[in-house]
Amino acid sequence: MASIDIQNVKKAYGHVQVLHDIDLRIKDGEFVVLVGPSGCGKSTLLRMIAGLEDISGGEIRIAENRVNELHPKDRDIAMVFQSYALYPHMNVAGNMSYSLRLRKMAKETISKAVANAAAKLGLDPLLERRPKALSGGQRQRVAMGRAIVRQPKAFLFDEPLSNLDARLREQMRAEIKKLHGDLKATSIYVTHDQIEAMTLADRIVAMHGGVVQQVGSPLELYDHPANLFVAGFIGSPGMNFLDATYEGSAVKLKDGTLVSLPEPLKLPVGAKVTLGIRPEHVVLSSNPSDMAANVELIEPTGFGIILHLSLHGLPFKVFTLNRSALSAATQVNVAFPAQYLHVFDEEGKRAA
Numbered sequence: 001m002a003s004i005d006i007q008n009v010k011k012a013y014g015h016v017q018v019l020h021d022i023d024l025r026i027k028d029g030e031f032v033v034l035v036g037p038s039g040c041g042k043s044t045l046l047r048m049i050a051g052l053e054d055i056s057g058g059e060i061r062i063a064e065n066r067v068n069e070l071h072p073k074d075r076d077i078a079m080v081f082q083s084y085a086l087y088p089h090m091n092v093a094g095n096m097s098y099s100l101r102l103r104k105m106a107k108e109t110i111s112k113a114v115a116n117a118a119a120k121l122g123l124d125p126l127l128e129r130r131p132k133a134l135s136g137g138q139r140q141r142v143a144m145g146r147a148i149v150r151q152p153k154a155f156l157f158d159e160p161l162s163n164l165d166a167r168l169r170e171q172m173r174a175e176i177k178k179l180h181g182d183l184k185a186t187s188i189y190v191t192h193d194q195i196e197a198m199t200l201a202d203r204i205v206a207m208h209g210g211v212v213q214q215v216g217s218p219l220e221l222y223d224h225p226a227n228l229f230v231a232g233f234i235g236s237p238g239m240n241f242l243d244a245t246y247e248g249s250a251v252k253l254k255d256g257t258l259v260s261l262p263e264p265l266k267l268p269v270g271a272k273v274t275l276g277i278r279p280e281h282v283v284l285s286s287n288p289s290d291m292a293a294n295v296e297l298i299e300p301t302g303f304g305i306i307l308h309l310s311l312h313g314l315p316f317k318v319f320t321l322n323r324s325a326l327s328a329a330t331q332v333n334v335a336f337p338a339q340y341l342h343v344f345d346e347e348g349k350r351a352a
């Protein structure tokens, strides 16, 4: 196991800069998730750590050693991809033991390592099977087993669950988390799925446009998003945003409604701001003096209900567990509890 240090790392393809000055220190044993929309540069960063892409600037250190010039096979890390890349002509045991056989390890040591990993992953009954006789989930487990037997310094996961159906993804996600609890191996996991990031990570690195937007625990990002991008990306359904102006202890919405803040912010009175509130934090009220919104669509999810509203003519969502919302009238009143409000300045940064 090892820490991974990423210092001022840049990547350019020709004149196009796809990663800008990335600085991250991943602690020994930590599970860090790189999350962001397609094209944000997360896979490129992972591939640079693995040695599959050149580094245009900066330094990457694994276990305190600079690896910029090291060949992937000399970095002692294991990568698990979305495509399982198993050898079709080898059975499960053969696939899992391949790298150890290449290293000419003793047969007994190899069998023990394979047996240990197979037990952890529930692969014992499948050791003799070829990949074509396995389900997608089982193949992904073999790919993980192949990584585990090597006891690498770190695991790098590149969207490993993307090929699986929703239920299996959920199950494998929990298995990966349990496995990490067990192995405590340094892990970097790339995904575009914010739920995967929230549920798996010790720390999330939210990326956008080749720039790290925020690094923190899942709840830090959920409770205190550093900017509009993170606020909108983390959480589903996504946060509602409303244009407003700062009025001291309140913000004023476009229609003149004053929304009280829990405390004053360091902003000049009259400053343009964006008010954010998550759909699950909006209160459906019966008080006619609260803001009125038109009901456009009702989506029952089983667990709860998503109300698509039009507030001051703009789309606005509410998530509620209250089933009476299923029969909501054409108009509802909404209230914004002060402790759940987020305010962002004109540049989109969280206002403190």
Ligand SMILES: Nc1ncnc2c1ncn2[C@@H]1O[C@H](COP(=O)(O)OP(=O)(O)OP(=O)(O)O)[C@@H](O)[C@H]1O
Pocket (backbone or CB within 6 Å): 013, 018, 036, 037, 038, 039, 040, 041, 042, 043, 044, 045, 192
């Ligand atoms: N070989 C390449 N040549 C030129 N540009 C590239 C190359 N590989 C990636 N890029 C660009 O670099 C940017 C980052 O790509 P990257 O694959 O890291 O994004 P990503 O966040 O992992 O997206 P996805 O989830 O779609 O894989 C993109 O704009 C992409 O078009």
